[in-house]
Each structure stands twice: as structure tokens, then as C-alpha cells.
Amino acid sequence: MGPNIQGIPFSLGMEATTNVIKNGMAGGMPAFGGQLSAAQIQQVVQYLLTLKHQDTYKVTGDPQKGSEVYKSAGCANCHMIHGQGGDSAPDLSNIGALRDPGYLHTTILYPGSDLPQQHLFLETGGKLDYLFVHLVTKEGRAFDGTRVVEDSFRIVIEDANGNFHSFDKADLRELKELPGKSLMPSYKGKLSDAEVNDLVAYLTSLKEAQ
């Protein structure tokens, strides 16, 4: 019998999880590198990513009403669904498949409380954990934004307007990581409980490309 694999990509990291599936582990887990293509192994890893939480939140809202809340609350100013909306925040076209309802509920109320972590994924060349940063160049220009990618020498951030900024760390006077912060505002107190539940129901229904 193998171990419980819920949350494995989060504890092992994406690369190590990929390697375990590909190469197996001594004393138990067989190697699947010969049976599965690299793309298929990545699909398995992506699936494992969806198994993060034991979700106790029950979806009780109305997705149709949630769609209206989505529009009226201004979510589309930053988020995009099937090509419609802003691009300064994550695309939500498939968010129902990627995040469980409880996670979505928490994030709407407390946006920075449980940001997704991808750890260091070397094949893409850098660090991708979702992180809010504040940086100041040697010339004194300050920038706030979310990290797009970072390695030991460079960083690219995305500001609130969706613009990318690329820096060499050698040119920075300050680089401050602000874990738990998010560009997204909290909707606690701005939306009623029913509206939040409707919004969660709508987002949960977004599981496939149109």
C-alpha cells in the first residue's frame, strides 16, 4: 500500500513529484517514465495539485446569481474568464478544476491567507510561488506587484495595472517579500454571505474551456 498522496506536490515540490512519478522510489513506488509521456506525467502532477485540502465547505449558492455578483463586484476588472475581462490577476476560466470551493470562499474573504505555492520549478527557470513584493531601484523608483518569476539574480513582477517589470537584483536597493499580501481586495463586509456563496458556486462551475 502506498502513502496518502493528497498534498504531495505541495510537500515535495513539483520537480520532486515529477521525478518520483517518472523514476519511482526505492522500495515501493514503480517508475512510470516508460509508460507515461512527459506531458502525461505533468497532467498527473496537475491532478495531484487539486487534492490539496480536505474540503469541508459545501456549495449552497446559485451559480447564475454568482455570475451577476462577479460582474457587479468588479471581479472582471482584474480577472479574465474565457478571454473576457482584465489580465492583471489569474485567469479564472478553469478555476473550478484547479481550486476547491472552500479555498475560493476563503480567498474571496481573506485574499492573502493561503496563496498557492508552486515552489521552485527548475524547468521553467525560476521561482514561481505567488508572492507580493515591494522593491526600490538604486535610482529610488519604487514598485509593488506580484512576482511572476524570480531566480537568484533577477526578478520579474506584475503591477496592479498588469504591467510587467524586469529587474536585475544588482540594480535594486531594496527587495522586500510580503508573504500573505495580495493585490486583491477583501470582499468581507462588501458582499453578503449569500452573495459570497453564490460567487463561490459560480467560480466552482468554471471547469472547462468554453
Added chain:
Amino acid sequence: MRFAKIALPLLAFFMCSCRVSFAQDVPYQRILHSDREPQNWLTYGGNYASQRFSRLAQINSKNVSQLKVAWIYQPSRAVSNVETSPIVVDGIMYVTEPPSTVTAIDARTALRLWSWSPKMPQHLVLIGLYGNSRGVAILDNTVFVGTADAHLVALDAKTGGVKWDVHVADNRFGYSMSGPPLAIKGKVIVGTGGSEAAVRGLLDCYDAKTGKRLWRFWTVPRVGEPGAETWGNGAAQSAGGTTWNNGSYDPETKTVYWGTGNPAPDFNDDDRPGDNLYTCSLIALDADTGKLKWYFQFSPHENHDWDSAEPPVLFDAKINGKMRRLVALANRNAFYYVLDRDTGQFITGVPFAKETWAKGLDAKGRPILNPNQQPTLGAGTLVYPSITGAVDWPSPSYSPLTGLFYVSVHETGAYYIKGTGKIEPGFPKGIVGGGGVRALAGEQSYGAIRALEATTGKLRWQFKLFSTAWVGTLATAGNLVFTGSDEGNFFALDATTGKPLWQFYMGHGLRSNPVTYEVNGKQYVFATAGNAYVAFELP
């Protein structure tokens, strides 16, 4: 298969401004005095002391920020994670390509002169290994390579033609070679990998002209041989202690220094009570006879897969006011050791990375173990360092100018899980690990380039990396340390302060040891990443 040699000398005749004269003959005396020709890189470790230090200073801390790509070479077929560290002789660079191809290229232009690939068995056995080669050795006019199917092959340095080919060990049992041979006067010394297949470790010496085996040292004894008593009842089938990296050589005393790997099975030690000599040790052998002069075991009765195969670095320095002949090693078990290289006497040993398995070392250098740090059934035990150790195969460097030892460090732990796997008779069917690990990741795992005072191990400076890097270091008289990251950065640090001075994004994590050389009075720095072999130069 051999490729046609390109008539580069003829071409160069018509392009006199860029003319390069190739002279491949490398008698022993040239390697012995390699410090007299810093334009070349004649052994895997840069010299017999494995210091990876270059006296070239054209590229230095004042101008390194101007470095640019001189050329890029890529193998004719796509490979991944090239791990080669080249030999450079008079304008020719000898590299390997995975798994065991040897290629000679013009070190000024990257034009390929010749390439040779061995015919591999239909069912190549690679257990706990992944079919790579970290380089070659050169002596006289011959290039030597160890192959993934455990052959030692001698190639003509000018043409790539095979001079001789000996079968060192049986690949069906899991013997395989990735480490470069060491060529000394008239002899070639080579080790093998395969501890995870439970092979019995060996170090072989061959006549460089004929390929005749001159001696063999078994790194694990059999019943009745010295050291067998350290294997409890298991000496009859004791295994491990493989010799899969490169060694060092002291020509003054004709001593070969070589590191050995873990005992087998890695994590299930039920059948091997005792210290398990000569695994996880540094062995000092008489180069003429292969007889053991002394040994030093870093991790007695090891069961975390902490091979001691790191290349040992030889240097002379004052200890308590007295000049001593030393050998130093940053071990996978997270301790930095300094020993007397004539006697093996322990001089000092300190942790250079986070470790939780030992309280420290006693007066003889033996670890004082912490409780509850052994692999356990089920979820396992969290131990630092991880299975990849505080270091792995990439080489450190030593600068006689700064007196510092530069090492690329892994800062990470792992959950060590004990299993039921044991050594079975016959050909191995898979990893004989007797357990496994669950590695840490994310914020719990990072890397660093550290500069240690070579005689004490005291940390002088460090440069932190997000990733646990798999790149050796290169120290130069330009007051530089070149190294790289798994994130894909090739970079230079100030050798005195650790300040970053230059970086170039290679597009893939680096997995090799950088070198430097000079052609036509121009210094180059060389590194690999992914499929790319890249040389850098000043404008």
C-alpha cells in the same frame, strides 16, 4: 562511429590572424608541471591536486562584467544535463557527451574535430545512475574514457581512433562508469559506480600504452581479508564502496587518493553490522602497487547514501605554525575535513552545512552520533542533510592566493525511510536501496556558494541561491570564483568577498564543473547547461 577530422590546421594557415597550432602530445612531465602552462587544463581537477585553480588573470574582478559568449557547441543529437568538465590542450578541447561519447573540438571556434561513440549493449544496466560522463583524461597522445557499460577505452588524441578497449567490470551486475579516469606516469586509474545495484567497489589501474591491468583494489573486503571484521556476518556478500568520481595524485610520494561510496543496501543495514570498511572513506593507495597506505572513514556504518566520492583537494599550508602536507574534503555528510595526506591523521572537521545526525567529531574525526537519526519504517525520519548530501559530485576549488576552499552547498534535509530490500544473488533487478527518501522542497531547501578557510573550515563568506546547485566551482588568479545554479545562472563572484560580479542566464540549470583556458593569448571561461557547451570571452 568516427567523424571525419576537419583540416583545421590547413584552414588556419590561410587565416594567419587566427592561426592555432595544435600539439596534442601530453607527456607526464607536462601534467606534472601543469602550473607552468595555465593556458591549458590538463586533468579533470585542473592539476593532480584537484584544486581547480587557474593562474589565468586576463579575466578578472575588474572586467568580468564584460564577459560575452564566444561560442556555443551542441551535440549532434539532443541530450540533456551534460555533466562534462573538459580537458583543454593547445587549443583543442576534449569533452564528453551523454552517455559516453568523446568529442574533440577547436577550443577557439567550437568546430568539431572528431567524435567517437562506443557501441553499447542492447540492455544497458543503469541502476541508481543515469548514463552520463563527466570527462576524460589525457596522457601522451591518448585520451581515456570510462563508458556507461564499464569499459575503459583509449582513443588517439588526434583522430579519435580506438587504441585499446578493456572490459573493467560486468555491466549486467550494475557496474557503470561516469567519472573521468586519472592518468599518471604510464598508468591510468579508473573507478566505477553501482553501489545501488550492490556491486563490490573496486579501483583499477591499467598500463596506459597497452591496457593491461596492473592492479586492482577492492574497496570492500571478503571474509579473511583485512577489514572483513567490520561487516559483521555479511562480509561474504558485502557490497558498495564504489569509486564513481575522480581522484587526486601526489607525485612526490606516488600516492593516489580516491573517495568511496556508500555500503549496500543504502537504508536497510540489518545485514551489515559494523563500520563497513572501506565505504564512505578516503583511501590512499601506492600508485605502483595499489596497496593501501591508509584510509579515513568519514561515515562509519553509513545508511543515508552519503557517498564520500567528492574529489579530495591536496594543498600545503601552515597548521599551528608548521607547514603541513594536507588533503581536504567537503563531505556529503555535511562536515569539512582536513587530514594529513601522508598519514591520514585527522586534523580538523567542522560542519559546513546544516546537519542533525552528529553532535560533532571526536579527536580522531569519528562522528559522535545523535540518537534517532536513522532511517525508520513508515513515514521515515527527518535528517539533514538529504540523500543528495551537503555536496554531491561537483568539485570544489582551492585558491592558494586566498587560502579559501570554495564549495557549492546543498541546504536541505529528507525523510529517510527504511525498507525491506536486501542483496539478492544474481543480476540485480532494480535499486538495492532497502528503503528510500522523501525530500524537502520549497523554502525548506536552498543552496549556497561558501568560502571556507581551507585549514580550519571556518566560513569566510557565502552567496545564497534559491536552488541546491549541481555545479562545481572554479577559482582563478583574477580573484574570481565561477560557478552556477540549477536555475540556469552561470556567474562570477569576487573570490575575496563573495560579491556577485557577473551572471549569464544559460536557459537551463548547470550540471558541470566550469574550467578556464587560453588560446592565442585570449582567456576563455567554459561551462555547460542542458545541451549547450558555452565558452565566454572578453570583448
